[in-house]
Amino acid sequence: MRIISGKYKGRRITAPKKLPVRPTTDMAKEALFNIINNLYYFDELSVLDLFSGTGNISYEFASRGTEQITAVDQDFGCIRFINKTAEEFDMPIQTIKSNVFKYLESTKQKHSLIFADPPYAFSENQFEEISNAIFENELLHEDGLLIIEHSKHTDLSNFKHFSYSKSYGGNMFSFFENTIKDEE
Numbered sequence: 378m379r380i381i382s383g384k385y386k387g388r389r390i391t392a393p394k395k396l397p398v399r400p401t402t403d404m405a406k407e408a409l410f411n412i413i414n415n416l417y418y419f420d421e422l423s424v425l426d427l428f429s430g431t432g433n434i435s436y437e438f439a440s441r442g443t444e445q446i447t448a449v450d451q452d453f454g455c456i457r458f459i460n461k462t463a464e465e466f467d468m469p470i471q472t473i474k475s476n477v478f479k480y481l482e483s484t485k486q487k488h489s490l491i492f493a494d495p496p497y498a499f500s501e502n503q504f505e506e507i508s509n510a511i512f513e514n515e516l517l518h519e520d521g522l523l524i525i526e527h528s529k530h531t532d533l534s535n536f537k538h539f540s541y542s543k544s545y546g547g548n549m550f551s552f553f554e555n556t557i558k559d560e561e
Contacts, residue, residue, distance in 0.1 A: 378433050381407045383419075383440030385466055390436065396454050398430035401494060401526060405545040409524070410437060412543065412550075416522070417489065419443045425486075425516070427477045427493040427507070432459035432470065434492050439468035446470045447488075449480050481510035489518050494526040501531065508536050508553055523553040 378400050380388045392398065401409070413419075419441040426435045429448035432455075438446050448459050448470055456474045463470040473480060477495070493507050504525060510516075511523055525533060529549045533539060538553040 378431065379403055380436055380440045381410060383437070383442065385436070385440040388440075388466075390431070390433075390462060392431040392458055393454065396431060396458065397452055398455065399494075399497065400431050400433045402546065402548060405526075405548040405550075406433065406437060408543065408545050409550055410441070413490070414441075422489045423487075423518075425449070425488040425491040427480075427491065428495045429459060429472075430455055430494065432462055434494065435459065435470050436462065436466070436468065439463070439466070439470060444469050445488075447473060447486070449473045449475055449477055451476045478506065478510065481507070481514060481516065484514075484516065487516055487518050487521070489521050491517060491521070491523045492526070493523070497528040497531070499527075499531075501533075504531065504533055505536055508533075508538060512538055512553075512555070517555060519555060521555060525551045525553070527551065 378390055422443045423445035424438050424443055426448045429450045435446050435448045450456055456472045459472050527549050529544050529547055533551040540552045540554045542551040
């Protein structure tokens, strides 16, 4: 994986092969960050990266100037790798080793942007549980955004707070906002 833009543009980061991850492809990540770039100033964001895996998304935010980044993953190897990489590049990434669902129930910290990249094999109910926990616990700022990465074979458009989705190859990003779409 490589960092697409910012201070560390072009840097390649190689994660250990034994980590239980599926990193976001560079093409999909570049498209996603083009969208985010049109909505926010990176240096004004506070970001929560759920199911952070290799830290791929967190590194991209840090490279672009985001100072408040929290990466949550339950795998010790992933957390250790993110800590090592963040230290090596002097990136402001705080890591938390936790089950994401337990973390969402216990935290009170609000964020401008929450990115979640759960396993593609999650059921629709598990995806919805992520969204519901974030909005019910009011973890987003008023103008905040939740982005969930998932397979193009999964449809999250019927969830509360769904705004739109974008597809890039086999990857899909669904965007959720604090507004609730009208009941039909």
